[in-house]
Amino acid sequence: MNVSPGDRPAVGYFWNRELAGHDPGYRCLEKPIRCQVLDPANILGDSGGVHRSFLARESDLPALVHHPDHIAAVREAHQQGRRSLDAGDTVVTADVFDQALLAASAGCDAADQVLRGDLSAAFCAIRPPGHHANRVRSFGFCIFNNAAIAAVYAQTTHGVGRILIVDWDVHPGNGAQEIFWEDPSVFTLSFHQDDLFPESGRADLVGEGAGQGTNRNVPMRRFIDPEEYRDLFDRTVGEVAAAFRPELLIIAAGFDAHRQDAAAQFLLQADDFAALTRIVLDATRPFTGGRTLSFLEGGYDPGALRESVAAHFRELAAGCGPG
Numbered sequence: 001m002n003v004s005p006g007d008r009p010a011v012g013y014f015w016n017r018e019l020a021g022h023d024p025g026y027r028c029l030e031k032p033i034r035c036q037v038l039d040p041a042n043i044l045g046d047s048g049g050v051h052r053s054f055l056a057r058e059s060d061l062p063a064l065v066h067h068p069d070h071i072a073a074v075r076e077a078h079q080q081g082r083r084s085l086d087a088g089d090t091v092v093t094a095d096v097f098d099q100a101l102l103a104a105s106a107g108c109d110a111a112d113q114v115l116r117g118d119l120s121a122a123f124c125a126i127r128p129p130g131h132h133a134n135r136v137r138s139f140g141f142c143i144f145n146n147a148a149i150a151a152v153y154a155q156t157t158h159g160v161g162r163i164l165i166v167d168w169d170v171h172p173g174n175g176a177q178e179i180f181w182e183d184p185s186v187f188t189l190s191f192h193q194d195d196l197f198p199e200s201g202r203a204d205l206v207g208e209g210a211g212q213g214t215n216r217n218v219p220m221r222r223f224i225d226p227e228e229y230r231d232l233f234d235r236t237v238g239e240v241a242a243a244f245r246p247e248l249l250i251i252a253a254g255f256d257a258h259r260q261d262a263a264a265q266f267l268l269q270a271d272d273f274a275a276l277t278r279i280v281l282d283a284t285r286p287f288t289g290g291r292t293l294s295f296l297e298g299g300y301d302p303g304a305l306r307e308s309v310a311a312h313f314r315e316l317a318a319g320c321g322p323g
Contacts, residue, residue: 008290011317012052012113012122013040014106019127022099024091029263029300030128030141037306038125038296045310047317052113052122056098057105062144064152065179067136074100074143085138090128100128100143107150108157110293115158115248121292121320123253123313129297131167131252134178140171140197147252147295148179151186154248154293161185164246166237166280167192168273169254169297170264172201172217176252182211187244191233193257193264194219216240222265226272234279241283249284249292251277255299255308263300270304270311277315290320 020035040051062071077085077092084091093099103126110122130146132139147165154160165180165188167173173190174197180186192201198219207215218236220229255273257266281292294316299305 008120008320008322009118010048010050010120011313011321012110012119013044013049013125013313014052014054014110014122015040015125016053016102016106019099019103021095022093022128024093028089028091028141033302034127034299034305035125037302038309042306043125043310043313047314048321049313049317052109054106054109056102057108059101061101061104061108062149064156065135065145065148070136070138074138085143086140089140090138090143096143103128104130104144104146104149107146107293107295108153111150111154111158114291114293115154115160120290121294121316123294123316125296125309127296129254130295131169131173131175131254131297132171133175139175142175145175145179147250148176150293150295151250155185160248162187162244162246163248163250164189164241164244164284165250165252167252167254167297168233168257168276169252170257170261170266171196171254171298173252174200177205177215180211181207181215182209184210184214187214187240187246189216189218189236189240191218191220193222193266195222196264214244223267226268229266229268230272230275230279233276237280238283241287245287246284247288247291249280249288251280251292251294252297253294253312254297255305258299258301258304258308260301260304261299263298270307273308274311274315277312278319281315281319285319292316292320
C-alpha cells in the first residue's frame with residue numbers, strides 16, 4: 001500500500017456516551033466513569049483525529065466468533081435472575097446484552113471505515129471490554145470479544161488475510177488466543193504480568209494444529225522496569241511482524257499496566273503507552289500500510305486511563321493520520 005503521508009485520511013475515535021449506561025455496581029472496577037472520562041473532548045485535542053459515533057448492529061453479530069449457547073446465555077441472563085456471567089466479576093444488568101452488542105458493533109464500523117479508506121486507523125473507546133471472552137463464556141468483565149469479532153468481520157467482509165492482535169493489557173489476552181488457537185491467519189501476541197491468570201498466559205501456549213506458532217505469550221514479573229518492558233516489547237513485536245507480515249494490526253489496548261492502577265503491579269505511565277504505540281506501528285506499517293484497529297480493554301484508574309488513552313491516540317494519529 002503506497003500512500004504518501006499527506007494523502008492519508010484521519011484517524012477515527014469511536015465513542016458513544018450510551019456505553020456509560022452499563023452499571024455493574026460500585027464494587028466492580030469496570031465502572032461507567034471509564035466511558036465518561038473518555039469523552040472525545042478530553043482526548044482529541046489537536047491530534048487531528050475525528051470523533052465517530054456508532055449504532056448497534058444486528059443481534060447475531062457476536063455469532064461471528066461466539067457459540068449460540070453463549071449468546072443466548074447473555075441475552076437471557078437478566079430475565080433468568082442471574083447475577084453474574086462468570087464467577088462474579090462479569091455482573092449481569094438489565095441491559096447487559098444490548099450494551100455488549102453496542103460495544104462489539106464499534107469495531108465493525110471502524111473496520112468498514114478503515115478498510116474502505118475513509119479512515120487510516122481507529123481507536124474504539126468502548127466498554128465492556130472483551131479480551132477475556134472466548135467462544136463459549138464470559139470472563140473478567142468481558143462479555144463478547146470485541147477485537148476477535150472485528151478480526152473475523154474484517155476477514156469475511158473485506159477479504160483481509162493475516163491479522164496480528166497485539167495485547168498489552170496487564171492480564172493475558174486469553175479469549176482471543178483461545179478463539180484463534182488453531183487459526184494460522186490470526187497471530188495473537190500477549191504481554192502481561194506473569195502471576196495473573198498464569199495458566200492462560202504461559203509462554204508454552206503457542207497454538208495447535210494449523211495455528212501452532214501463531215499464539216505467543218510474554219509473561220513478565222511484577223514491578224518490571226518500564227524500560228526493560230519497552231525493550232522486550234520492541235524486540236518481540238519486531239520479530240513477529242517481520243515473520244508474520246500482517247495485513248491488519250489490531251491492538252487490545254488495556255491501560256491497567258499503569259502504575260496508578262490497582263488491578264496489578266506494573267509501573268508503566270502514559271508516555272510508555274505512547275512508546276508502545278510507536279513501536280508496534282513502526283514494526284507493522286511496512287505490511288499493513290498503517291491500517292490499525294485499537295480497542296480499549298482494561299484500565300480502571302480514571303485519571304490514568306484518560307491520560308494514557310490520550311497519549312495512545314496522539315501516537316496513533318501521528319503514525320497513521322495525515323502528515
